[in-house]
Amino acid sequence: MPFKRYVEIGRVALVNYGKDYGKLVVIVDVVDQNRALVDAPDMVRGQMNFKRLTLTDITIDIPRVPKKKTLIEAMEKADVKTKWENSSWGRKLIVQKRRASLNDFDRFKLMLAKIKRAGVVRQELAKLKKENAS
Amino acid sequence: MAAKRKTPIKTRNPDLIRGVGKYSRSKMYHKRGLWAIKAKNGGVFPRHDPQPKAPSAAEKPPKFYPADDVKKPLLNKRKPKPTKLRASITPGTVLILLAGRFMGKRVVFLKQLTSGLLLVTGPFKINGVPLRRVNQSYVIATSTKIDISGVNADKFDDKYFTKEGVKKKKKNEGEFFEAEKEDKKKLPEDKKEDQKVVDASLLKSIEGVPDLKAYLAARFSLKSGMKPHELVF
Numbered sequence: 001m002p003f004k005r006y007v008e009i010g011r012v013a014l015v016n017y018g019k020d021y022g023k024l025v026v027i028v029d030v031v032d033q034n035r036a037l038v039d040a041p042d043m044v045r046g047q048m049n050f051k052r053l054t055l056t057d058i059t060i061d062i063p064r065v066p067k068k069k070t071l072i073e074a075m076e077k078a079d080v081k082t083k084w085e086n087s088s089w090g091r092k093l094i095v096q097k098r099r100a101s102l103n104d105f106d107r108f109k110l111m112l113a114k115i116k117r118a119g120v121v122r123q124e125l126a127k128l129k130k131e132n133a134s
Numbered sequence: 135m136a137a138k139r140k141t142p143i144k145t146r147n148p149d150l151i152r153g154v155g156k157y158s159r160s161k162m163y164h165k166r167g168l169w170a171i172k173a174k175n176g177g178v179f180p181r182h183d184p185q186p187k188a189p190s191a192a193e194k195p196p197k198f199y200p201a202d203d204v205k206k207p208l209l210n211k212r213k214p215k216p217t218k219l220r221a222s223i224t225p226g227t228v229l230i231l232l233a234g235r236f237m238g239k240r241v242v243f244l245k246q247l248t249s250g251l252l253l254v255t256g257p258f259k260i261n262g263v264p265l266r267r268v269n270q271s272y273v274i275a276t277s278t279k280i281d282i283s284g285v286n287a288d289k290f291d292d293k294y295f296t297k298e299g300v301k302k303k304k305k306n307e308g309e310f311f312e313a314e315k316e317d318k319k320k321l322p323e324d325k326k327e328d329q330k331v332v333d334a335s336l337l338k339s340i341e342g343v344p345d346l347k348a349y350l351a352a353r354f355s356l357k358s359g360m361k362p363h364e365l366v367f
Contacts, residue, residue: 100366102366103367104276104277104354105345108345
């Protein structure tokens with residue numbers, strides 16, 4: 001199986017360890033075999049070990065080590081934010097965050113909603129079973 | 135108290151460094167105006183005769199002289215500070231009780247009493263928890279708040295909750311077994327009335343929020359997969 005996501009300038013990656021955990025960053029340069037120079041609109045450009053990054057499918061078109069302004073423009077043009085939020089990976093992360101931030105009362109309401117939905121499903125199933133049996 | 139000065143009085147002889155004042159003895163003599171006091175008094179410093187001492191009561195010789203020196207215990211002037219209420223607990227917060235008869239019940243916080251305990255109510259009609267005192271340490275504060283403005287909790291204090299003094303009854307032979315039977319104490323009617331009054335306004339605000347009544351009626355429990363240190367309450 002060949003690799004599909006390559007480390008390249010403009011590759012968008014997700015930080016999976018450390019202070020910037022959960023952020024989307026762009027690889028703007030490669031320092032050496034293990035490290036990349038990494039940048040994001042809301043952080044100071046700095047180096048990160050590749051082990052801290054997980055590559056995504058998204059790439060943007062930038063020259064090597066662009067100015068912050070050009071980086072932000074390129075990210076807007078490629079629409080990284082919406083692409084990420086519409087991808088199944090991005091959506092899963094959003095749901096996880098939402099679930100973790102639920103209040104005790106919210107969790108109770110969620111339980112009631114789940115029971116209600118299960119009840120509706122079961123009713124439909126019973127109806128279908130009856131139709132099939134007759 | 136006398137009226138306060140606009141600027142706090144500074145010493146007439148400020149320290150240059152510790153132990154050395156700015157002004158010499160002769161300069162200080164002039165600054166303090168001792169020459170003026172002397173001039174007023176005709177060249178000498180005024181002298182007052184000692185005031186006659188008030189007659190002191192005749193002291194009786196003590197009855198008992200201890201054989202050895204008795205050590206006096208050290209003086210303890212410590213005053214315990216009032217219990218600090220957690221910032222997350224404000225009037226109207228829903229609390230989860232963690233211990234005792236009502237373990238797991240979700241309950242409404244009313245106010246903190248002077249002893250530091252929290253005054254709490256079910257409301258009684260919803261989950262069976264009456265007006266009760268509860269320790270802050272045995273409680274989880276959720277971020278759900280209820281509007282508590284209609285409730286007047288001023289008449290409740292620690293004295294309201296103390297047990298009445300049990301009168302010692304003399305047990306005769308025949309009455310021994312019967313006395314055990316009438317031990318069950320009934321709750322006085324006025325306490326039941328207090329509960330109803332407090333709960334009436336609470337129930338109105340609770341029914342205004344959907345599902346809140348069922349939420350307060352249910353008990354909290356940890357289910358499989360719930361990690362308390364990761365849960366947001």
